[in-house]
Amino acid sequence: MDRAPEAPIDRAPEAPDGVPEAPGRLPEAPDDGTVTAADIARLAGVGRAAVSNWRRRHPDFPRPVGGTSASPVFSLGQVTAWLRGQGKLREVPIEEEVWQRVRAAAGDTSPAAVIGEVGVFLLHLAAGTAVPPASSGTAWDAVLRSVQQLAEAWGAREALEFLAGRHIETHSRRSDITPPQVAALMADLLDPGAGPVLDPACGPGTLLLDAVRGSQRPLFGQERDAGLAQIARTRLAFRTSGASGASGASGVDVRAGDALRQDAFAGTTVDAVLCDPPFHDRHWGYEDLTADPRWEYGLPPRMEPELAWVQHALAHLVPGGLAAVLMPPAAAGRRSGRRIRAELLRRGALRAVAALSDSHHLWLLRRPSGAAPPGVLMVEGAEPDAVVRLWRAFQHAPDVDEPGIARAVPLIDLLDDEVDLAPGRHVAASGSARTTQEYVRTRDRMAALVRRLDSLVPDAEPAAPRDVPDTSVSELVRIGVLTVLQGPSGRDPDPDPAGRPLLTADDVAEGRAPSGRVLPGEPWITLRTGDVVVTAAARRFAARVVDEGGALLGHHLWLLRADPAALDPHYLAGILRSTANTRSAAGATTGGRTDPRRARVPRPPLDEQRRLGAIFRRAQELEHALRDGAALGGEMARLLADGVVQGRLRPPAS
Known part of the structure; x- marks a missing residue:
């Protein structure tokens, strides 16, 4: 997800020309609406712990008006009045005021729908076709006036990115957002020259935004939350056409709806599918979709919606098209899904599984267009750049084998009773040759560090005591x-x-x-x-x-x-x-x-301070070097033991 520029800490943004009220002002008469403890902390310029202390220590602190005991919400008007009375209300940056107005406009519902409408206004504003909000009108006019002010200070696209980012941050515990580095990796894995891309569970558009990369390829997205769908639509419009018009970018089609139950792109095929589906969704439509033609590889078990999303992605691919689908690690070995996993392997649909973290595996699939490949690439513990490199190499040389990182596993080794696709089970441990190389490298680093230690010993000598102010x-x-x-x-x-x-x-x-x-x-x-x-x-x-x-x-x-x-x-x-x-x-x-x-x-005099400062600096460098040496010593001992066990290391000849 793109980040909006960070506002300076020590001053408010300068007021743009033609705006009667400067950003960074104290709020006027408090708007109706609610705020969380995190919002209160931002208004007062303190941490969350300070807000908790105020609630305990001040009997007159406003009572919650909603939420839960763990996540209460408070009246914005009451909180603002209390903070002002206590002298704790700092100057509020314009972006915080805009956020509070958006929350107030949303009421008890999610702000996503309001942010989506704000995004449309910002598109018109960037294109010069926006209708100016009335100077004295409805509460919605007040929202748009503050949004316009933020856009003039930051830019229309950056204003939208701030609001979208704040919404994602606020709801991060209730919605799974694709980690940015994972989104970038999935986009990097697209085939060179790939055309249309679909994300059937696009959320606020994170994966599709990474798929743009300066390309004019058509982008399709579906999201069951209509507000998030609108946010994705406007973010993509800004990214693909900038300020060219409020009607949105050509080639971007994002629709609201549940892609499994109501596929908005039924019959549409694309070159690539990027998808981070909702994990563990037990109400995905099993009862209604038992005879769905998308289940070419088997009816997904009721408790495994992830296998429904995998087949949904394959159904939208052209022959040979690529799908990159994030999966929970448990999907690699659940007994209930082994028949579908086996069929994906037999027909050549599943091409690679990369373990990205303890919570995410990435499955790479292609719609079969010929004979099944002889094996599947398994990757464990590799950095994103290495995953891309290994995948590219696997396309041309299906015998990849990098001990401890990746291996092309023959299908016959996978098609057993369990059909376990967890990479950790199939990627071989570091080979003996690698152990030897690592030992020699670590030993040489230790020797270089030992030689350096003498130069780091501080050069200070005894002296007679003296009085220094x-x-x-x-x-x-x-x-x-x-x-x-x-x-x-x-x-x-x-x-x-x-x-x-x-x-x-x-x-x-x-x-x-x-x-x-x-x-x-x-x-x-x-x-x-x-x-x-x-x-x-x-x-x-x-x-x-x-x-x-x-x-x-x-x-x-x-x-x-x-x-x-x-x-x-x-x-x-x-x-x-x-x-x-x-x-x-x-x-x-x-x-x-x-x-x-x-x-x-x-x-002491400044020149003496500087000489002493140099000695202190050397002493600290020595401390850090000794800490590094302890770590190197432990690693060298481990590698030595591994090399001896493997028969690859022995004492030098006498």
């Missing part, structure tokens, strides 16, 4: 030498591979690159080169200097931004790790959290 971090903030910022509270958000890099507390403690990735949605702070980041979730400081800016500051982290003309950041990071500072900061708080503002920093 020191001051607290809080005082440095007061005099303008330091800026101190704190990351959001609460638990780390669920990662999103399409999001921006997020530095976590574990990353700081272990000295590694940012490992998190998140979409916009909280008041994230963007890191700059030279920032000092400190963990605040343990009774010891782990501080590091940011080498490359651009990542976001994660939960339970503090950021200390020094004036480099007065304070060296590497010196500051080293001083913060001292035992005295750890005790002082940890002893000042409860719950095991540290507060670096109580730390004290000696202030």
